[in-house]
Amino acid sequence: MANKLIVSLSPHVHNGDSVQRNMYGVMIALIPALLVSFYMFGLGAVIVSLTSVASCLFFEWAITKFILKRERTTIADGSAALTGLLLAFNLPSNLPLWIIVIGALVSIGIGKMTFGGLGCNPFNPALVGRVFLLISFPVQMTSWPVTGQLLSYTDAETGATPLALMKQAIHGDTEALGKLPDTLDLFLGNNPGCLGEVSALALLIGLFYMLWKKIISWHIPVSILVTVFVFSGLMHWVDPDTYASPLVHLCTGGLMLGAIFMATDYVTSPMSHKGMILYGVCIGFLTVVIRLFGAYPEGMSFAILIMNAFTPLINAYCKPKRFGEVKK
């Protein structure tokens, strides 16, 4: 026989899935929310998202090449671009360029590459970047432009977010809840906020796309949303003047973005379905606790990062149900 045969172990076929396909799949799922942010915040949203993606790609390339000195850079796998996009989604649209670049450096440099790159990071890199910025630049990170200023960037007029109003109500301002935008507006995205988080509808479209393409499973997003709904609903039922309705909770702040795109990050979430549900329930619970009783108006990022730290523990104790195993 002239040509030699390849000998390898089974399986000899593959379903064609790849890391890239999943990363770009998530990005496609983010497109509706991105378009809404362009529509609501105009130029600012475009500048922030482009800067964030470009600087994340740059830092990933530079770190693999000059610090880790690997032969091949990994920017083509899409994970750095995705981190950049998700970081941008968690920033206000009037954030100055230099702050965005710092956020990207922290996300990729500290959040991801310090641990060895893709697959090794214990915390969601985009959230590491966001929380770093939130703590370091509290003023810039918490002044959100009002929607509809299509041509302004850092000069945009800012306004109070629904979450800030909800926090005022908890602190005793009895009229604050009355100033909340209509729930339909909140659902569609017509309210101040970080650029990717405003439209619950667009994010839900992304969720359905990812479920359809089997990029993620339903366990994490559904358990977070249900927990938040039940817990905040209970509080609202006890004291409707102080605590906003559960629907408002679901449609405001980073809840949808966090539940659908940040908490479902492959690397930092549990591996078994049981573990995913436990993880989701804890995130939902912590988010509402921080929102209602904590110092910050928003708790999603902190809740996810806290639960990221518990992921190895959840993995160690929540094993999938083994075939044929009988409970002792």
Add this chain to the structure above:
Amino acid sequence: MKTFRIGGVHPAENKLSAGKAIGILPVPERAVFPLSQHIGAPAIPVVEKGDRVKVGTKIAEAGGFVSACVYSSVSGVVNKIDNIIDASGYSKPAIFIDVEGDEWEESIDRSSSLIKTCDFSSEEIVKKIKDAGIVGMGGACFPTHVKLSPPPGCAAECILINAVECEPYLTADHRLMLEKGDEVLVGVTLLMKAVKVKKAYIGIESNKPDAIRLLQEKAASYEGIEVVPLKVKYPQGGEKQLIDAIIGRRVPPPPAIPINVGAVVQNVGTAFAVYEAVQKNKPLFERVVTVTGKSVLKPSNFLVRMGTPMKQLVDAAGGLPEDAAKIIAGGPMMGKALANLDVPVCKGSSGLLVMTKAEARRSEPQPCIRCAKCVTVCPMGLEPFLLATCSAHGYWERVEHEMIMSCIECGSCQFTCPSHRPILDYIRLGKGKVSGIIRARNTKK
């Protein structure tokens, strides 16, 4: 429609040869019979160099209870007993026979008439099956008489016939059902009689509607046989998955076996071989083999004498394609890649798949992104990513604790892995090590 409940994948079916009737392959010039065509002790040769044999002459005796005898599929002269590389890639002893003419043992009934009645007792049937050298024809090659002899304390409740053929490309069982439906059903009744049960289920995936319809019609005239259509999902042909799919019982983790839940699983090809052995006095020396592949000129199903070199099968299907890069004995999910085409057809050879260079390329592995897809598809509820990583690092105690021995090596994890990691390669390494450790522990006791 029924199916198993944990995990599973949907590889492209590619049943190219489903419409091709079973052709008869000519007798080879030289046939080679490995002594280990089954799980268990190798057979012991009962012929010597220079002996003359006929078609159906016993040439090797079973080497123990878990073993099977080997029969010649050709008539001729024993040339030598020497080593040959078989489908597993290991060099193993085999009997080489130079073919002269085609003379059959007179005891074999070569007529095509269907014999339905059988007066043998259970013990006699099992003995016939044992004497005929029958092993599981699905590929695992476990001696059939062992499965039909339940250990003390266990009783069979039903027979499950595996006619799922969940491996992509393969159509040998499908054609066998279409062309030898009655023989298969009689074989099933013999198996029922052998283990003294009143009920048999034949599990067929819904991608073979013609076989389901035909067997359902025919089964109406056999008592206790029910054809169960199953939803297409790999690895439904796995013994434990099939039991779960059809009767909804789950076999506990090893060392438990199907009989512990009252089930005996046999392949449809085995049922046919049982028919021939018991009713026609014909030992196992022929089987249906699918020869297929996207670049193969004429994908076909052949009735092949065992011992025939694989090369002859490829030639009969239009020759080896120019772009052939990998040749697999069996299906693409669990088959074994061959190093050359001199490997003979054995009792477990269900197919021969030729893959092109593009199909055979394995992508470069990327880091594990912990997407949990391997966990979701694992039909045994294991964590393949963990088993692979721990095996790679040599944490044998840990992998044993994580139930690595439950792995059925179906390959669903590696098939699904977006990072193209060689998960199953590492799990096999771990399984090998752990089974060695378990054996050492048991002998110490």
